[in-house]
Amino acid sequence: MSALVQxxxxxxxxxxxxxxxxxxxxxxxxxxxxxxxxxxxxxTLALVGETGSGKTTVGRTLxxxxxxxxxxxxxxxxxxxxxxxxxxxxxxxxMQVIFQDPSGSLNPRMTVGDAIAxxxxxxxxxARPERPAxxxxxxxxxxxxxxxxxxxxxxxxxxxxxxxGIARALAVRPRFLICDEPVTALDVSVQAQVLTLLRDLxxxxxxxxxxxAHDLAVVRHVADxxxxxxxxxxxxxxxxxxxYSSPRHPYTRALLSAVPVPDPDAPRSRIVLSGDVPSPTHxxxxxxxxxxxxxxxxxxxxxxxxxxxxxxxxxxxxxxxxGGKPM
Amino acid sequence: xxxxTLALVGATVVTIxxVELLRRRxxxxxxxxxxxxxxxxxxxxxxxxFFAVMAALAPLIAPYDPAAQPGIVTLxxxxxxxxxxxxxxxxxxxxxxxxxxxxxxxLGVALLATLVAMTVGVTIGAVAGYARGWxxxxxxxxxxxxxxxxxxxxxxxxxxxxxxxxxxxxxLLLGLTGWFTTSRLVRAEALSLRGRPFVDAARxxxxxxxxxxxxxxxxxxLAPIIVSAVLSVGNVMLLEAGLSFLGFGVQxxxxxxGTMVADGQAQLALAPWTSFFPGLTIxxxxxxxNAVGDALRDAFDPRPEHA
Amino acid sequence: MSETAATPPPVLSIRDLKTYFVxxxxxxxxxxxxxxxxxxxxxxxxxxxxxxxxxxxxxxxxxxxxxxxxxxxPGSLIxxxxxxxxxxxxxxxxxxRGNQIAMVFQEPMSSLNPVFTVGDQIAEVARVHLGLSKPExxxxxxxxxxxxxxPDADARAYxxxxxxxxGTCQRVMIAMALMCRPKILIADEPTTALDVTVQxxxxxxxxxTQADMGMAVMLITHDLGIVAGAADxxxxxxxxxxxxxxxxxxxxxxxxxxxxxxxxxxxxxxxxGRGVLKGIPGSVPPATDxxxxxxxxxxxxxxxxxxxxxxxxxxxxxxxxxxxxxxxxxxxxxxxxxxx
Numbered sequence: 001m002s003a004l005v006q007x008x009x010x011x012x013x014x015x016x017x018x019x020x021x022x023x024x025x026x027x028x029x030x031x032x033x034x035x036x037x038x039x040x041x042x043x044t045l046a047l048v049g050e051t052g053s054g055k056t057t058v059g060r061t062l063x064x065x066x067x068x069x070x071x072x073x074x075x076x077x078x079x080x081x082x083x084x085x086x087x088x089x090x091x092x093x094x095m096q097v098i099f100q101d102p103s104g105s106l107n108p109r110m111t112v113g114d115a116i117a118x119x120x121x122x123x124x125x126x127a128r129p130e131r132p133a134x135x136x137x138x139x140x141x142x143x144x145x146x147x148x149x150x151x152x153x154x155x156x157x158x159x160x161x162x163x164x165g166i167a168r169a170l171a172v173r174p175r176f177l178i179c180d181e182p183v184t185a186l187d188v189s190v191q192a193q194v195l196t197l198l199r200d201l202x203x204x205x206x207x208x209x210x211x212x213a214h215d216l217a218v219v220r221h222v223a224d225x226x227x228x229x230x231x232x233x234x235x236x237x238x239x240x241x242x243x244y245s246s247p248r249h250p251y252t253r254a255l256l257s258a259v260p261v262p263d264p265d266a267p268r269s270r271i272v273l274s275g276d277v278p279s280p281t282h283x284x285x286x287x288x289x290x291x292x293x294x295x296x297x298x299x300x301x302x303x304x305x306x307x308x309x310x311x312x313x314x315x316x317x318x319x320x321x322x323g324g325k326p327m
Numbered sequence: 328x329x330x331x332t333l334a335l336v337g338a339t340v341v342t343i344x345x346v347e348l349l350r351r352r353x354x355x356x357x358x359x360x361x362x363x364x365x366x367x368x369x370x371x372x373x374x375x376x377f378f379a380v381m382a383a384l385a386p387l388i389a390p391y392d393p394a395a396q397p398g399i400v401t402l403x404x405x406x407x408x409x410x411x412x413x414x415x416x417x418x419x420x421x422x423x424x425x426x427x428x429x430x431x432x433x434l435g436v437a438l439l440a441t442l443v444a445m446t447v448g449v450t451i452g453a454v455a456g457y458a459r460g461w462x463x464x465x466x467x468x469x470x471x472x473x474x475x476x477x478x479x480x481x482x483x484x485x486x487x488x489x490x491x492x493x494x495x496x497x498x499l500l501l502g503l504t505g506w507f508t509t510s511r512l513v514r515a516e517a518l519s520l521r522g523r524p525f526v527d528a529a530r531x532x533x534x535x536x537x538x539x540x541x542x543x544x545x546x547x548x549l550a551p552i553i554v555s556a557v558l559s560v561g562n563v564m565l566l567e568a569g570l571s572f573l574g575f576g577v578q579x580x581x582x583x584x585g586t587m588v589a590d591g592q593a594q595l596a597l598a599p600w601t602s603f604f605p606g607l608t609i610x611x612x613x614x615x616x617n618a619v620g621d622a623l624r625d626a627f628d629p630r631p632e633h634a
Numbered sequence: 635m636s637e638t639a640a641t642p643p644p645v646l647s648i649r650d651l652k653t654y655f656v657x658x659x660x661x662x663x664x665x666x667x668x669x670x671x672x673x674x675x676x677x678x679x680x681x682x683x684x685x686x687x688x689x690x691x692x693x694x695x696x697x698x699x700x701x702x703x704x705x706x707x708p709g710s711l712i713x714x715x716x717x718x719x720x721x722x723x724x725x726x727x728x729x730x731r732g733n734q735i736a737m738v739f740q741e742p743m744s745s746l747n748p749v750f751t752v753g754d755q756i757a758e759v760a761r762v763h764l765g766l767s768k769p770e771x772x773x774x775x776x777x778x779x780x781x782x783x784x785p786d787a788d789a790r791a792y793x794x795x796x797x798x799x800x801g802t803c804q805r806v807m808i809a810m811a812l813m814c815r816p817k818i819l820i821a822d823e824p825t826t827a828l829d830v831t832v833q834x835x836x837x838x839x840x841x842x843t844q845a846d847m848g849m850a851v852m853l854i855t856h857d858l859g860i861v862a863g864a865a866d867x868x869x870x871x872x873x874x875x876x877x878x879x880x881x882x883x884x885x886x887x888x889x890x891x892x893x894x895x896x897x898x899x900x901x902x903x904x905x906x907g908r909g910v911l912k913g914i915p916g917s918v919p920p921a922t923d924x925x926x927x928x929x930x931x932x933x934x935x936x937x938x939x940x941x942x943x944x945x946x947x948x949x950x951x952x953x954x955x956x957x958x959x960x961x962x963x964x965x966x967x968x969x970x971x972x973x974x
Contacts (some may be wrong), residue, residue: 104524192913260859
């Protein structure tokens with residue numbers, strides 16, 4: 001069965017500053033530099049990375065909120081990047097997004113009901129008299145009482161706002177939902193509620209998720225597959241269980257060891273990385289992770305040869321010359 | 328004389344009642360509460376409301392016909408008296424009546440011209456700020472040109488071209504020479520708002536650029552637009568008064584406060600009230616517009632000290 | 635709160651702290667009677683979600699609350715070295731801030747002044763509190779940058795905050811805080827705005843410097859994982875009050891308060907499979923309108939009549955140093971078994 005979502009060679013470079021009189025422009029910001037992945041229908045792929053990894057940019061390009069520099073995105077056979085505005089708008093009925101900042105992503109001057117009704121209006125999914133009923137139905141699906149409809153976002157808590165955002169995205173009955181750090185801004189107790197809601201909705205509606213996050217513990221709970229990004233590229237990819245139990249890429253290992261464990265007796269074997277994320281305008285040569293890589297077998301090859309994604313079996317791929325060797 | 332006095336008293340009562348009603352109806356909103364906490368703003372609102380009511384009810388309130396010249400020989404330049412509370416002018420017309428009718432013109436011109444300016448300014452600013460790129464560049468260069476040429480100069484050029492300016496043309500000219508600053512303001516708001524998550528959300532939902540602008544950006548930018556509009560009215564009023572004073576604005580016999588000041592200029596020493604009262608009115612009303620504008624600005628954008 | 639006779643006197647003692655904010659919508663009782671002790675050399679974790687009052691508590695210690703609309707109510711006591719910080723004159727307070735009690739904030743990029751170099755900002759602390767001259771202070775500043783692990787410190791000192799990464803900015807803040815070897819370091823969510831790998835670096839740095847300098851650290855966070863690894867004792871806050879105090883191990887092994895238990899059940903863990911995460915139903919009530927009785931009762935699975943009407947005080951639990959603001963401590967039989 002071919003995948004619902006297929007991304008190949010996605011590249012997004014932001015133009016550098018113009019320089020003096022348009023001459024000598026500075027180097028472009030290589031936010032996303034060759035990303036490929038696929039998602040089967042009904043599954044959840046988590047895109048994990050830290051600041052500067054490019055994961056948010058991937059989400060934005062797929063939605064065409066920014067235009068990609070290169071690459072292909074095939075959704076159910078459609079070449080999304082080639083669509084003109086009419087078909088693109090129609091596509092938005094199949095592909096929606098939930099944003100990170102629940103208060104920022106809702107217009108503060110629109111009531112909850114208006115916000116949820118807006119996609120219905122844009123895509124003419126419900127005539128005016130039917131809208132209130134539809135809005136109430138959607139509110140119910142995300143666990144909010146219909147009485148929330150006339151309220152404004154500032155009257156709601158963070159968790160409630162996020163639910164409104166989800167209801168709004170569901171209004172068009174999408175098949176594919178891009179969740180851009182949906183629980184990052186929420187308290188832990190609310191986070192659990194929203195994650196459970198997302199999981200239930202996936203089951204009920206057969207949704208496919210691209211879950212963008214930086215919290216590895218959260219990802220563990222929601223994702224079927226994980227792709228780890230670093231400096232604009234995917235460095236490891238595979239089923240969740242395999243990635244967490246036997247990570248191959250040194251960055252993945254460092255990332256996993258850095259997550260604070262809520263258990264005072266747990267052994268603390270933190271692999272602490274030195275240095276900072278590389279500059280997006282001048283990434284290191286060869287493997288982009290090599291300046292910070294703690295792998296004992298690191299050698300000159302790492303600085304000169306870019307490692308391709310190697311198959312480590314069980315659908316797990318990692319871009320490391322020494323992925324097979326223990327650290 | 329009795330009926331106009333009664334009407335005047337009635338107008339005052341209506342004004343005060345209207346302002347109080349407004350205050351009560353908007354209690355729930357933080358910005359309204361902050362506005363009404365400004366004594367200057369509230370008084371300004373009362374004054375403007377009063378003049379607006381007067382202008383609207385002019386036929387009921389004015390004791391005399393403003394164009395009437397009851398005693399061109401005997402009554403000209405009469406000082407304030409019971410019969411003529413603000414005196415008469417060189418043509419023996421009652422100044423008070425002319426003031427009331429003049430308010431219609433002065434206020435009307437100022438408000439309509441501001442409406443024109445706002446419409447043009449907001450549209451251009453919003454389009455420039457949202458579209459960016461070459462559209463933005465071209466529009467802003469237009470604005471630069473508009474800002475570089477002094478407004479009075481442009482108006483006088485137009486006046487020199489058309490000898491007698493009909494009122495509608497005056498309104499258009501005043502409006503079309505006054506939208507530049509507003510467009511810059513709206514452009515700045517559009518630029519800052521376009522990056523906000525809720526704008527992304529609207530685009531991701533499939534909203535067209537027009538919808539994003541009208542439904543999302545402009546309501547959020549409303550506050551600076553309103554403040555700019557209110558302050559602009561006062562400005563335009565002064566401009567119109569100045570032009571009318573110079574003889575280039577409103578043409579006689581239509582009374583406007585500016586023309587009244589001009590008319591009284593010849594007998595300033597002899598009958599100062601002919602210029603004084605219209606001039607005072609202009610000052611009070613313009614100051615009221617500014618007071619309301621300032622209070623609105625603070626109401627929309629509170630600083631911690633005033634919280 | 636139980637204290638055995640053998641423990642040394644606390645270096646900071648907060649008693650019945652009340653910080654209220656007067657807003658258009660009523661008075662927000664953000665901190666409503668908080669008492670806690672910070673012992674010398676220990677790391678005290680203060681855990682809570684948004685609306686718990688933990689940040690306002692930390693800001694109240696150094697009186698960094700904006701005076702209108704905030705007020706630290708009379709009757710509150712914050713004792714440091716025998717003096718009540720809340721009654722010090724502004725000059726005396728300034729001598730304490732940054733010098734004996736230092737603070738590190740959540741967003742390092744915004745907490746540094748964008749128009750001064752980081753070297754200048756660190757040196758300023760030395761000039762103000764240690765009376766050093768400009769060149770001497772600069773040398774100290776570079777030295778501190780080295781100590782906090784900033785590579786190439788001589789060059790970095792000349793840079794501006796916007797040129798540095800979040801992790802480096804936080805190290806700069808820590809350098810400023812440690813310059814005068816304070817007795818207490820208050821760290822308010824120091825790693826929340828940072829990436830996980832950088833967070834690990836910063837936590838390691840804090841551990842190391844605490845060991846070197848022997849200072850007490852008040853670590854405010856919402857992340858139970860950080861608290862598990864870094865704190866000796868934990869204070870859990872909810873709705874402006876302390877709801878549980880405990881040694882770290884005891885807190886995770888056997889939490890007394892249902893809120894703590896709820897939090898622990900909500901935290902996603904690396905090891906577990908794709909099990910169901912139980913959140914805590916409902917949401918934090920607004921600070922202008924705390925519920926009557928126990929503030930957690932609307933969301934508590936164990937609540938009964940007493941909880942709805944009587945507000946429980948902090949009651950001592952079975953283990954030493956453990957206490958919880960819950961009637962279950964007195965009536966453990968009322969604890970309902972967990973739902974399947």
